[in-house]
Amino acid sequence: MSLSIDIALSEDHQSIDGYFDAYLEEKRKPGGNALQSFRTYKASLLRHIKCEEDLIFPILAKASDEPASAEVSTLRDEHQIIVPLLMEVEKHIKEGKDSTSVERKLFEELHEHNAREELKVYGALDRLLSESQKQEAAEALKSMRFFPDTASLP
Secondary structure (H helix, E strand, O other), rough: OOHHHHHOOOOOOOOHHHHHHHHHHHHHHOOOHHHHHHHHHHHHHHHHHHHHHHHHHHHHHHHHOHHHHHHHHHHHHHHHHHHHHHHHHHHHHOOOOOOOOOOOHHHHHHHHHHHHHHHHHHHHHHOOOOOOHHHHHHHHOOOOOOOOOOOOOO
16 A cells, blocks of 8 residues: 555644644643743644755655746745744743734644645645555654754744
């Protein structure tokens, strides 16, 4: 049976969303460890972005006849918005400031971004990627090889 990278990437979105929900739960707990929980979320999202940037987008960019390839530039631009928002939320948490408005911006950006990926891009990947490329992407999503030490993240 062939691996579906569409399913693997969409499931990774769900897993990342679960880390964000866990962070919000920790944030509400008296004495909760919101910073560590957020760092876990951040690491998982950065891993996902790195996988897309290094493994997925280059293949899409070469497939100029594929409609999904037109989304690569927009998705990369959105990554450039998402990453600083992650850093801003973490900075607010470290400084004990209210991070709610930045979290909302991050959530809204990710909601639009993930919908674009899932509706316009991921389906094409099962046609464009070889089985070995699908396997490499799936393994990258399951591992923390891009960011093995979350404590060293900026």
